[in-house]
Each structure stands twice: as structure tokens, then as C-alpha cells.
Amino acid sequence: MALKAVKTKVSLADKAYRELKRKILDNELHSSQQMTEAEVSVLLNMSRTPTREAMLQLANEGLIELKPRHGMRVKPISIDDMQEIYEILTGLESTAAALCATKGLTEEQLSLMHDAVDTMNKTLDQDNLTEWAKADEQFHRYLVEFADNNRLTSLVSNFIEQSHRFRMLTLKMRPKPTNSNKDHLDVISAIELRDSEKARLIHHQHREKSGRMLIALIKEVGLNHI
Amino acid sequence: MALKAVKTKVSLADKAYRELKRKILDNELHSSQQMTEAEVSVLLNMSRTPTREAMLQLANEGLIELKPRHGMRVKPISIDDMQEIYEILTGLESTAAALCATKGLTEEQLSLMHDAVDTMNKTLDQDNLTEWAKADEQFHRYLVEFADNNRLTSLVSNFIEQSHRFRMLTLKMRPKPTNSNKDHLDVISAIELRDSEKARLIHHQHREKSGRMLIALIKEVGLNHI
DNA sequence: AGAGTCTATAATGTATACATTAATAAATTT
DNA sequence: AAATTTATTAATGTATACATTATAGACTCT
CATH class of the missing domain: 1.10.10.10 (Winged helix-like DNA-binding domain superfamily/Winged helix DNA-binding domain)
Structure with a gap:
């Protein structure tokens, strides 16, 4: 407010x-x-x-x-709504990834991101999807926060909130997120290399893949909206 | 509301x-x-x-x-604010360009975009910056509208409003926008080719160039905020 | 039984009263 | 003259009264 x-x-x-x-x-x-x-x-x-x-x-x-x-x-969230939200989140988070690479991150920031991916690896091994989701969320939060753009941070937060219920509903339905961790590590590498275009592209492909998979899952389950 | x-x-x-x-x-x-x-x-x-x-x-x-x-x-808009706004607008409009290429546009839509660039050419030849700005604005509006994502359209509108006063203030200060027209034509070509990555990249570079030039201009003139 | 009309009720947009409290100005003290 | 204290004023958050009007239900007619 x-x-x-x-x-x-x-x-x-x-x-x-x-x-x-x-x-x-x-x-x-x-x-x-x-x-x-x-x-x-x-x-x-x-x-x-x-x-x-x-x-x-x-x-x-x-x-x-x-x-x-x-x-x-x-507000009921339909598949079309989720499609729109994912399109925007994909664009915004990719922008964040590119900005991180352009502006450069501190050792501490990079360390925090690595920690989040480490936690994702551990919780995946333990088959703990709920904890994995938290670590994944943390990684995405860091990415946006470290882009150092307050408006971007606010926007992403708002859209994540809009899609929160959908994502929580589908968490257990998704296949094991084995590729997420690698994608995130690749993004961190690109940021470390200060390669903004690479960081953007990797994260964009990650988000697009995730979004596509989620939309397909929802259609498969026959959910029109929640 | x-x-x-x-x-x-x-x-x-x-x-x-x-x-x-x-x-x-x-x-x-x-x-x-x-x-x-x-x-x-x-x-x-x-x-x-x-x-x-x-x-x-x-x-x-x-x-x-x-x-x-x-x-x-x-709300006074500082240079840092403009920087943030441009970073977001760059990301969102590039996303729109990519979505246009992915989803494909109708002949009518492509025609409208071509018309806007034609008007930009004419008004540039006539040294009519105000009319040129209107046509340029129209082009950007089409790009976002034709991406067919309501939330994206709302967001871009809001940020354009936030930066409106700044952009109007600097319109006459800017160098002659000779490259804008070509950039826009290149984006249309990429959309016609259904090459979303190319559309995104061209528009991203265009926006980044514009943004950088604008920020430099503002610093040169010694404006801290408006 | 279904359609149309009428009436009562309820939802809400707005105005304003009221309580709280922050800011400002005046008074007092050093 | 400057600092501190006190009193007054003004801004605003909230509650509620009121007017308007959309909706739902009752009633009537075919």
C-alpha cells in the first residue's frame, strides 16, 4: 500500500x-x-x-x-491468464538475468545463489519437493533482487502472487525438476562471465520450458481455472 | 480503476x-x-x-x-527512476516483439505497423518531430498490442505514463532519430519471418540504444529530476 | 407454467462527523 | 538568541449516515 x-x-x-x-x-x-x-x-x-x-x-x-x-x-485464474502471466514473468526474469550480468554481482550475492542451487540439489535427492520449491523460489527471488531495479522487483512479486495458487496446486503433479538445477547453474555461470545475452537466453529458455510444461500439465488434468 | x-x-x-x-x-x-x-x-x-x-x-x-x-x-522522476523504467520497458517491449514473432501477426496488423514507419519516414523528412514522435509511439503501441497479452499491454501503458513527462521534455533535445525507422523496419521483418529471437534482439538493442542516449542527454543537460 | 410488472431490499458511492495525532506556532526558560 | 515546552491547529484514518440504484422476490396476467 x-x-x-x-x-x-x-x-x-x-x-x-x-x-x-x-x-x-x-x-x-x-x-x-x-x-x-x-x-x-x-x-x-x-x-x-x-x-x-x-x-x-x-x-x-x-x-x-x-x-x-x-x-x-x-479472481479465478484461467489457463489463458497463466499463459499471460508466464509470458511476462519469462520476459521480466530474463531481463533480470541480463541485468545481473551487465551490472555484475558481488561474491556474496553469487554465493547466495549457489547456496540456493545447492539446496535444490540436496532436497531433490531427498525427494522433498516442498523444500525444493522453496529453494527454487529463493533462487528466482535472488535473481530479481540482485538485478537492482526496485520496480522490476515489485512487478515480479505481484505476478508471482497472482500465480501462487496455481503453482502450489501443480507442485506435486509436475515431473521431477531434474533440469532446473542445471539451468540455474548455467545462468549463474553466464552472470559470472558478465555475458548478459547468454544469461538472458538461458533463463528465457528455462522459463519458457517450465511454462510450457506447466500449461500442458494443467490441460492434461483438465483444469480450466482455479 | x-x-x-x-x-x-x-x-x-x-x-x-x-x-x-x-x-x-x-x-x-x-x-x-x-x-x-x-x-x-x-x-x-x-x-x-x-x-x-x-x-x-x-x-x-x-x-x-x-x-x-x-x-x-x-512524484519526481529522477535519472535513476528513468533508468529503472527504461530497463523494464526494454525487457517488456522486447518480450512483446518476440511474442509477435512467435504468435504471428495478420496482414492487417503488419500493414498497420508498416504504415506507422512510413509516417515516421515522412515526418522525419519534414522535420516534424512532434508528428514523428506520435508515429513512433503508435508503432510501439502496436508492437505491444499485437503481442496479444492484456497484462503486458497494461504494464507497458503504466510505465509509459510514468516516463511521459520526461520523454516530452527531451523530445526536442534529442538528435534526429534517423536510426529508429530502420530499427523498426528490421523488427517488422523479423516478425514476418517468425524469428522471435531476432525480433527480440533487434528491439532490445533499439530500446537499449534509445535509453542510453536519453540518459546521457539528461545528464548532459544537468537534469537531476522532474 | 411462464412472462411481465411492481415493490422492497440491499449494495455501494459519497459526504461528513469525529477521534487521533503529527506539525506548527506561541510561550517560556536558559 | 537559542532551546525547550506547551498549546493550538490541521491532516487524515475511520465510522456511519444518506442518497441512489441495481437486484431479487412477490404479485399479476396470460
Whole structure:
């Protein structure tokens, strides 16, 4: 929220925003539920004004949709939506990879990225997909953060949130991500070499492959949306 | 605004949003002006509630910044901000170019893009920079629109708005854009060939060159921000 | 039974009252 | 004169009243 970066005291509107977002991302609210402003106010135990401000914010971020006179519902994410989100994330993360190579990373930053891939290797050996996903997520987070572009970081965060539920749903359905780790190591190598075009291309191919595989999986399972 | 796509009647909040945005983009409001919610309400001739909602929206879009107890001001755009915005726009528009090549465009769409470049050629010969800029803008708009990704289109629009004042300010300062037209034709060729990597690379190089030239120009003129 | 009309209710956009608190100005002290 | 303290004012976050209007349900007609 626009104000939260400046203040120490959290407003009710901000609390409403965070609580609703948490419920959405943790699947405590679903796209089958339609809730009016009044109902959401009761749920959050506050008046309509902060609730309404929070709902408008979430709608603008693409996490909910507002239907006049019918309130809000969690925005269903269709396959087409996921396609769009992946296209953008692919472009943005590839840009981040290229920027990392162009700007150069510190030894500490490179070390952190290597650590994330090491953890991915270990958890893959242990067949621990949940921990693997966390490490994978961490790698992607580092990539974007180290590109040193605040707007890029915000954008990627927002799109990752939009696709979060989809990705969590499909985590166990995916084949074993044996190539991910190698792709990530290749990206780190390209960054170390300061080869921005190579870093971009490798990560782009990685994301495209992942995205394609995920979309195919979803179609196979017959999921139109969640 | 979240609601405006669904309704026929425009709310006061939406009116406030559009009016403030127009004033910002047309330089009727400047970063030197600080205005409280009450002052903005008077300016727009409506109560604080719709004004406040509009201000929150604009803050989240990065066009204004809110200072507690001091109201809003147009967000100054620094060179670092422009750098970030250009990095993102470069990544997103290159992604759009690649998607155009991947998805393929219709004869009509290709024709529209050719028309825009033709207009760029004509207006350049006539030394009409303002009309040239419009045609150039049109070309970029087509590129993004024809990538057929709604989220991408929204994002690019938003960042273009953030950088609008900067670009208008520097339009007359730039050297004659003799290479732009050729770059655009090369992108169209790559799209026609369905070569997504080539389309991406050409456009990426174009945007990077433009961005670098613009940042250098701004530093030369000694502008820290606007 | 289905279509059309009418009425009551509910949702929401907006205005404004109110409480809180940060900022500013005035008063006091050193 | 400068620093500190105190009082006042103003900004804003929130609650709620109110007006508007879309929706749903009841009623009537065919």
C-alpha cells in the first residue's frame, strides 16, 4: 500500500489488505465465494471504509475481481491468464538475468545463489519437493533482487502472487525438476562471465520450458481455472 | 480503476482519478506542489472520499507520492527512476516483439505497423518531430498490442505514463532519430519471418540504444529530476 | 407454467462527523 | 538568541449516515 512504506503504525486499511491477501494466497478464500463490502467488513471486524480501500487495492493488483452490487470474489485464474502471466514473468526474469550480468554481482550475492542451487540439489535427492520449491523460489527471488531495479522487483512479486495458487496446486503433479538445477547453474555461470545475452537466453529458455510444461500439465488434468 | 471496465456510469472517484492523471501528464501539476486531501477536493470540487480513493490509486501507480500530514505531490522522476523504467520497458517491449514473432501477426496488423514507419519516414523528412514522435509511439503501441497479452499491454501503458513527462521534455533535445525507422523496419521483418529471437534482439538493442542516449542527454543537460 | 410488472431490499458511492495525532506556532526558560 | 515546552491547529484514518440504484422476490396476467 502506498502509505505503508512511510509509517510505523499500520492503518486498518493496510491490515485489511494484508489479511485478505493472506487468505487469498493461502486458499482460505476461493473464487466460488462472493462477498459484499459489508460481509468482508464483518469478516475483518472493521468498518467499510478501510475494507473498501483494501478491496480496491487488491482488485487493482489482479487478485480479486469486483462485481457491482455483488461484492468481491477471488479472481479465478484461467489457463489463458497463466499463459499471460508466464509470458511476462519469462520476459521480466530474463531481463533480470541480463541485468545481473551487465551490472555484475558481488561474491556474496553469487554465493547466495549457489547456496540456493545447492539446496535444490540436496532436497531433490531427498525427494522433498516442498523444500525444493522453496529453494527454487529463493533462487528466482535472488535473481530479481540482485538485478537492482526496485520496480522490476515489485512487478515480479505481484505476478508471482497472482500465480501462487496455481503453482502450489501443480507442485506435486509436475515431473521431477531434474533440469532446473542445471539451468540455474548455467545462468549463474553466464552472470559470472558478465555475458548478459547468454544469461538472458538461458533463463528465457528455462522459463519458457517450465511454462510450457506447466500449461500442458494443467490441460492434461483438465483444469480450466482455479 | 478496477470498477470502470464494468460500468457505464463513471464514479466521482474515477473522475477524480482521470482528472488528476491528466493534470500530471500535461504538466498542470508539478512535483514542487504539495497538496492535502482537502486542497485536492477543492480543486476537483468533490468530497474527500472519492478524492482520497483516486489519490491512493495514483500513488500505487507511481505517478504521485503521499507524504503523511502533507498530502500528495507529483512524484519526481529522477535519472535513476528513468533508468529503472527504461530497463523494464526494454525487457517488456522486447518480450512483446518476440511474442509477435512467435504468435504471428495478420496482414492487417503488419500493414498497420508498416504504415506507422512510413509516417515516421515522412515526418522525419519534414522535420516534424512532434508528428514523428506520435508515429513512433503508435508503432510501439502496436508492437505491444499485437503481442496479444492484456497484462503486458497494461504494464507497458503504466510505465509509459510514468516516463511521459520526461520523454516530452527531451523530445526536442534529442538528435534526429534517423536510426529508429530502420530499427523498426528490421523488427517488422523479423516478425514476418517468425524469428522471435531476432525480433527480440533487434528491439532490445533499439530500446537499449534509445535509453542510453536519453540518459546521457539528461545528464548532459544537468537534469537531476522532474 | 411462464412472462411481465411492481415493490422492497440491499449494495455501494459519497459526504461528513469525529477521534487521533503529527506539525506548527506561541510561550517560556536558559 | 537559542532551546525547550506547551498549546493550538490541521491532516487524515475511520465510522456511519444518506442518497441512489441495481437486484431479487412477490404479485399479476396470460
